[in-house]
Amino acid sequence: MAKQSLSVDEKIGKRNELKALSFIVFILFPTLSIAGVGSYGFVLWMFQVFGGVVAH
Template identity: 45%
Template sequence: MSLPAEQKNQRRKETRLFLFLVVCLFPLLSVAIVGGYGFIVWFLQMLYGPPGPPN
């Protein structure tokens, strides 16, 4: 392979990786992080009760 063909192939791989990260991985990761945080808050409220002044 010549050098420009290798660069073109590398650029195509980088573009596909970027699209995978932006379209698939980052949205799934953000949903998992927010969902995990919500689960932790829900579970802690089951153990310690809701926030607010004590009765």
Template identity: 35%
Template sequence: MMQPGSVEDPQRKKEELRSFLFLTAVMVPVLSVVVVAGYGFIVWMSQLISGPPSH
């Protein structure tokens, strides 16, 4: 007999699959864009304050 919290529970497997797909299809691209945009903003602001890089 299956217990509600067991790994073989089909409802739990469906929920885990949905969570995995959400993380891989939505959160990873969103976080990647946020990290790159944040880095670009930091570089832009630092150049605005201290000027462009020089030799």
């Protein structure tokens, strides 16, 4: 099979996809994870402040 070269539009498209993937993996997912765990902890903390400590 002959190797086909990519056109300029395809190269730009691949570069944009790589930028989007990098943003999702290195910025979006860690930020959402930290926000999710932090908000869950905050909700539990507020529940304990107003409702008291839950018995085991």
